Amino acid sequence: MYIGQVAGTVVATIKHPFFGGKKLLLVARLDLAGQVTAKYDIAVDMMRAGVGDRVLVLDEGSSARQVCDVEPWGPVRAVIVAVIDHVELAQEVR
Amino acid sequence: MYIGQVAGTVVATIKHPFFGGKKLLLVARLDLAGQVTAKYDIAVDMMRAGVGDRVLVLDEGSSARQVCDVEPWGPVRAVIVAVIDHVELAQEVR
Amino acid sequence: MYIGQVAGTVVATIKHPFFGGKKLLLVARLDLAGQVTAKYDIAVDMMRAGVGDRVLVLDEGSSARQVCDVEPWGPVRAVIVAVIDHVELAQEVR
Amino acid sequence: MYIGQVAGTVVATIKHPFFGGKKLLLVARLDLAGQVTAKYDIAVDMMRAGVGDRVLVLDEGSSARQVCDVEPWGPVRAVIVAVIDHVELAQEVR
Amino acid sequence: MYIGQVAGTVVATIKHPFFGGKKLLLVARLDLAGQVTAKYDIAVDMMRAGVGDRVLVLDEGSSARQVCDVEPWGPVRAVIVAVIDHVELAQEVR
Numbered sequence: 483m484y485i486g487q488v489a490g491t492v493v494a495t496i497k498h499p500f501f502g503g504k505k506l507l508l509v510a511r512l513d514l515a516g517q518v519t520a521k522y523d524i525a526v527d528m529m530r531a532g533v534g535d536r537v538l539v540l541d542e543g544s545s546a547r548q549v550c551d552v553e554p555w556g557p558v559r560a561v562i563v564a565v566i567d568h569v570e571l572a573q574e575v576r
Numbered sequence: 577m578y579i580g581q582v583a584g585t586v587v588a589t590i591k592h593p594f595f596g597g598k599k600l601l602l603v604a605r606l607d608l609a610g611q612v613t614a615k616y617d618i619a620v621d622m623m624r625a626g627v628g629d630r631v632l633v634l635d636e637g638s639s640a641r642q643v644c645d646v647e648p649w650g651p652v653r654a655v656i657v658a659v660i661d662h663v664e665l666a667q668e669v670r
Numbered sequence: 671m672y673i674g675q676v677a678g679t680v681v682a683t684i685k686h687p688f689f690g691g692k693k694l695l696l697v698a699r700l701d702l703a704g705q706v707t708a709k710y711d712i713a714v715d716m717m718r719a720g721v722g723d724r725v726l727v728l729d730e731g732s733s734a735r736q737v738c739d740v741e742p743w744g745p746v747r748a749v750i751v752a753v754i755d756h757v758e759l760a761q762e763v764r
Numbered sequence: 765m766y767i768g769q770v771a772g773t774v775v776a777t778i779k780h781p782f783f784g785g786k787k788l789l790l791v792a793r794l795d796l797a798g799q800v801t802a803k804y805d806i807a808v809d810m811m812r813a814g815v816g817d818r819v820l821v822l823d824e825g826s827s828a829r830q831v832c833d834v835e836p837w838g839p840v841r842a843v844i845v846a847v848i849d850h851v852e853l854a855q856e857v858r
Numbered sequence: 859m860y861i862g863q864v865a866g867t868v869v870a871t872i873k874h875p876f877f878g879g880k881k882l883l884l885v886a887r888l889d890l891a892g893q894v895t896a897k898y899d900i901a902v903d904m905m906r907a908g909v910g911d912r913v914l915v916l917d918e919g920s921s922a923r924q925v926c927d928v929e930p931w932g933p934v935r936a937v938i939v940a941v942i943d944h945v946e947l948a949q950e951v952r
Binding site for chain 2: 501534559
């Protein structure tokens with residue numbers, strides 16, 4: 483699980499029925515210092531996250547299906563499970 | 577899940593029976609700016625995607641089997657689950 | 671499984687019910703020499719680890735659910751499974 | 765799933781019983797241009813692939829067990845599922 | 859699955875009960891040329907491997923639980939499944 487920042491939205495007309503009505507967000511992965519990295523995921527949003535929000539991304543199939551309330555059926559891997567208020571970083575290991 | 581661009585087709589005569597009649601596409605992974613990266617996947621196409629299309633790639637075994645309608649049986653991990661129209665990127669996090 | 675160092679805490683008000691009452695730690699991955707790297711995970715702590723502790727991180731959904739005593743239900747992937755006393759490194763392969 | 769080139773064979777006397785009689789191949793991962801990279805997998809071969817062959821590698825536990833006809837039992841993750849004849853790369857995305 | 863070299867031992871007093879009595883080895887990942895890389899795993903050893911041994915590491919939860927004879931219960935992901943005698947590398951792809 484990692485911290486990401488919502489960077490945009492993916493729009494697709496031709497898609498698997500599972501994704502009908504689901505919001506697909508482009509989430510950039512943040513590094514330990516909170517900066518945007520080159521890594522990202524397309525994640526299903528079940529937390530009503532908005533662009534710019536820092537979120538907790540969970541990237542595992544079974545977990546994603548549970549959060550979408552579709553386990554065991556549902557082709558999905560990455561979901562947003564929390565909107566992060568802040569991260570308390572210890573000085574000594576920064 | 578990530579955004580890829582269909583870059584080619586894989587042709588194989590000797591293959592596991594599961595792949596008989598299935599289209600195997602070479603999909604290059606795109607970065608946050610929409611540029612082709614060095615990463616790629618060989619994905620089964622169930623969305624009739626064509627070369628050059630930007631697609632949503634789902635890389636998880638159970639999901640892939642569901643999209644291929646073969647769960648729980650079927651040796652497969654990566655599938656195309658959507659053809660992307662466009663990505664709305666927020667200015668502030670670009 | 672890898673060795674990490676607890677670097678901070680993640681605070682989130684809006685989150686999936688599963689994470690209510692659970693401590694979410696930011697764990698920096700250590701390299702072979704014991705130095706902090708740029709990689710990290712947000713892991714659920716079931717071992718009462720504290721900031722600065724070196725811990726064993728297990729990053730697999732089913733294992734994480736077992737450690738949280740919620741298998742098969744529970745959207746979670748990374749957990750702390752041990753607090754490390756020390757690592758005995760062999761001279762010849764260092 | 766990715767394209768690899770068979771680069772060698774792994775010989776082991778002390779091994780888990782599952783691997784008795786199974787051919788363990790060292791498969792180098794190829795990049796989009798078909799060049800060998802630094803990445804590799806040790807994969808079980810069920811397609812009678814030979815050294816130098818370009819192969820399709822599937823790196824997922826459940827799939828690997830199915831291809832080895834041992835699902836749900838069998839400690840294995842990477843298998844060769846096809847011997848590739850050729851890859852048709854599109855000019856415009858190369 | 860990849861080739862690693864046993865580089866050390868992890869000692870932990872506070873740990874999940876599953877790891878009681880199990881040997882946790884630090885295994886450095888080797889590259890195609892057999893050199894130690896910066897990557898490593900903490901793996902459970904069921905093959906009585908010793909420091910300096912070259913081993914086959916299997917990094918998948920279900921496989922790891924099977925090798926530890928605890929499937930479906932047991933929080934574990936990486937295990938040593940063979941002690942490697944030698945690797946026969948083909949000249950043409952080296």
